[in-house]
Amino acid sequence: MQHGIDLESYYDLRLLAAVSVSPDGDRVAFTAQESDPAADEHRTGLYVAPTDGSREPHRLTRASTASSPTWGPDGDTLAFLAARDTDLDRERGRIDDEGDGEEAAESNAEGADWNDGDGGSGTDGDETPTQQVWAFDLARGGDARQLTAFDRGVTEFDLAPDGERLVVAARDPTDEQAEYLDQREDGGPIEVTRLQHKRDGAGWLDDVTAYLFVGEIGADEADADGFDRLDDASGAGSAEPLAGLQPAWGPTDRIAFTTCVDDDPDDSGAYDVCTIAPDGSERRVVTDGSLRCASPTWSPDGDRIAFDGSNYDNWYEPNEAYVAPDEADADVASVSGELDRTLARSGAPRWLDGEMVVVPIADEAWTRLAVCPVDGEPRRAFTRQGRDRTVAAFDLAGDTVALGLTAADQPPDVYAVPGAELREDDAGGPTRRVSALNDGWLDEREDPLPDCEVVAYENGDGEEVEAVVYYPNDFDADADDPAPTICSIHGGPMSYDAPAYRFAIDYWTSRGYVVAKPNYRGSTSYGRAFSEVLKGSRGELESDDVISAMEHLVDEGVADPDRLFCTGFSYGGITTAHAVARTDTFAAAAPEHGIYDFYSNFGTDDNHNWHQWEFGMPWENPDLYRDISSITRVDQIDTPLLITAGEEDWRCPPTQAEQLYVSVRKRGVDAKLVIYPDEHHNIGTPKRATHRIEELTEWFETHEPSVAEGVSGARPNEREASSANGEQGEP
Known part of the structure; x- marks a missing residue:
């Protein structure tokens, strides 16, 4: 019998985040996320390794999170973003072309993180650190050297082809705006005049503009005063708080970046590719405002730019790779469109x-x-x-x-x-x-990892759909009894599931569950027609595909029809609610961080432009907004619900979870509401990540029919596992 992995093993897992290859291809830098149990934080470490596999990766950072690894042209400089204690050499006024000094190099030849304190960067250790640019000299060794000291931090950067300059993106408030920000930090009132008044993860928005700044790496003063602001390279638009300016310094000494140049940027989804000279002159708007552009990348000779582009109104169209010359109002051509596949989020376009x-x-x-x-x-x-x-x-x-x-x-x-x-x-x-x-x-670990296959099945309309199905290791549907099965629904809906490792799935399969992840209609990996069929609707098509997946697994002898469960996060939560309003198939369900009343939700989240494009204004189409809302069919929900939300989720506001919770409780349906304080549209800390899995698992276990009816002897392996792991088990 399988006993299940311990939730505490989550803290020992390291998950790859990003990779960056050196200019000569001989080394690769990468970042990996891990957990710090004492601080209850996720932290991302920076590593470097030879690409020929001749030596194990060498870890460069440990105590603070590192991101955006970027190689200098010499292949020895490795820059990154981090919030660390202020560079001691900077405090002593020794920031010069000689780097961080022979003493540091001698005492730290392997580049260990001796100055990577808990306080972060840009401070003397007494204040909350701000994110700055740092760089290792891998040829000389020593700790990373701090390259910037902007008062409010740096969000993005790139290195110049000459290796002597860098471009950074940073917010630059006026005196009046700085005073307002200080008042906000002291608990003052929030004042917003922007149409895009909030962004999930960024909170309530203000009028402060982000700009590109250019400076020399070896400058005597590496704070904002040592950099030149490029006034014509500024951020704007509803996407900018999360998308940023994405600077990329090209081989012809021009800088590409993204921004919205529309007259009313907060009411537009357009995001254009622009280029500019390092002195701030000759700005060119390359694209024509018809796309939402991202990840500009220069060709080797610097005369063209490749980028990710999408239809900012019709989100169901595939993202495509485009190429354009470095010209104003350039002729832009898709180079991937014939594939009818969207670009994935696992990397930006790169020139071979x-x-x-x-x-x-x-x-x-x-x-x-x-x-x-x-x-x-x-x-x-x-x-x-x-x-x-x-x-x-x-x-x-x-x-x-x-x-x-x-x-x-x-x-x-x-x-x-x-x-x-x-x-x-x-x-x-x-x-x-x-x-x-x-x-x-x-x-x-003692428990084996799950098996997996991609399963094709027919939905209620007779169309073929696929699901990624994970099994307990060595599960045999022909020989074993049908297993309890969790339907785990991806968000988006502009997303898809692939057979990847996920800790929650590993945890569930180790405890005897089958986990199915349907790529329902609307998923983006099967071409435009499959994705776009969802446009203008909510609930019916997706829930059909979800329910049909469960019916298929039951027919195949894989899933126990009395022990089916359903959960989903974000759009997966939306679909979960629609599914349980449509069927009593599931013994219990857990809609997480979803929207259940699109009419009342309008304007309270950060996606009003998308909802306006797809459904119109709610006062113009009230019946449509009601029809796509599962809350209008709450009288058909009898499935026990665990409903979760983030207290400061601006993508799917917590009031949506409250509405659904109170509504089903008014009907006498068994329900529980879990709110994560100070949390956005995610689950942030390791403790909360493991708590989420524990809550879901307990909800499913305690609502198995055998448990609910008090049948003795039900799933003894689960009780043994709970006792062995010190977790709360079944009654």
């Missing part, structure tokens, strides 16, 4: 050479690479990466491809592949494993 762009694409239930010639037909690459592994991270430089690969039984690790293989029609796929982030963790 001057004529080919490589992008990760969402391809049915996998993330794969595609090679897109500027003049020619795009094609899939690495077809033999295996149908059990998917791409979780991607970068390309110096004819080396770095991939983060994951599978159901494999937490993501870094692999390196010669870029030359991308030029072949049927490349062999990943050949060198670079990291082994969790081998020790895997060796210590």
Whole structure:
């Protein structure tokens, strides 16, 4: 019998976040998230390793989170963003071209994180740190050197091709705005005049503008006074608080960035690619305002830019890779459109050479690479990466491809592949494993990892849909009894599921559950027609696909019809509520961080532009807004509900969870409401992440019919596991 992994093992897991290949392709830097139990924080460490796999990765940071690893042109400078204690050399006035000094290099030749204190950067340790740019000199050793000291921190950056300058994005308040921000920090009133009045994760918005700044890395003064502000390179628009300016410094000494140039940017989804000279002159608006653009990347000769572009109104259309010359009002061409697949979020477009762009694409239930010639037909690459592994991270430089690969039984690790293989029609796929982030963790565990397959089934309309199904290891539907089954629904809906490692699924399968993740209609990895069919509706198509997945697994002898459960986060929570309003199939369900009344929700979240485009204004189409809301069918919900929300979730406000909770309780339905204080549209800390899994599991376990009816002997392995792990088990 399987006893289940301990929730505490979550704290020992390291999850790959991003990869960055050095200019010559010989090394790869990567970041990996881990947990600090004492501080109850997730922290992202920075590592570097040779891409030939000849040496284990070397860890560069430990005590503070590092992000955005970026190589200098010499291949020895590795810059990153972090909030750390102020560089001691900076405090002593020794920021110069000699780096962080021979004494530091001598005492710390391996680059250990001796100055990576808990306080972070930009302060003397007595104040909350701000995020700044830091850099390691990997040739000389020593700790990272602080390159910026902006009072309110740096959000993004890039290094110049000459290795002597950098461009950063930072907010620059006027004196009046600074006074308002200080009042806000002291608990003063919130005053907003912007139409886009809030953004999830950014909170209530203000009128402070973010700009690009350019400065020399070796300047005597690396604070904001040592940088030149580019007045014509500023942030604007509803997307800017989260999307940023995304600066990219090109080989011809021009800087690409993204912003909204619309006359009313808060009421527009447009996000254009622009370029500008480092002295702030010659700004060019490359795109024409018809796309939401992201991730600009320069071609090797610097005359063209590749970027991710999407229809900012019709979110169901696939994101495509575009190429444009560095010209105002340029002719923009899609190089990936013929694939009818959206670009995945696991990496930005990268140039293989001057004529080919490589992008990760969402391809049915996998993330794969595609090679897109500027003049020619795009094609899939690495077809033999295996149908059990998917791409979780991607970068390309110096004819080396770095991939983060994951599978159901494999937490993501870094692999390196010669870029030359991308030029072949049927490349062999990943050949060198670079990291082994969790081998020790895997060796210590007793429970095997889950099995997984992609299952095709018919929905209620007779159309084929797929689900990624995870099984307890060695589960055999022909020999074993049907298993309790959790339907876990992805968010979006502009998203999809692939056979990747997830701790929650690992936890559930180790306790005997089958977990199914349907790629319901609206999922973005099956082409525009499959995704766009959802446009203008909510609930009916998705819930049909969810329920049909469960019916299929029951018919196949996999799922126990009396022990079916359902959960989903964000749009998955929306779909969960619609599903239980439609059927009593599930013994219990858990809609998480969802929207259940679109009419009352309008204007209280940060997505009003999307809802306006898809459904019109609620006072113009009240019947439509009511029809797409599961709250209007709450009289049909009899399934016990665990309803969760973040207290400061501006994507799916907590009042939505309250409405659903009170409504079903008024009807006498068993329900529980869980609110995470100070939390946005996520689950932030390790303690809360494990609490969420524990809450869901307990809800499902206690609502199994055998438990609810007091049948003795039900699932003894679960009671044994709970006792062994010190967790609350079944009654």
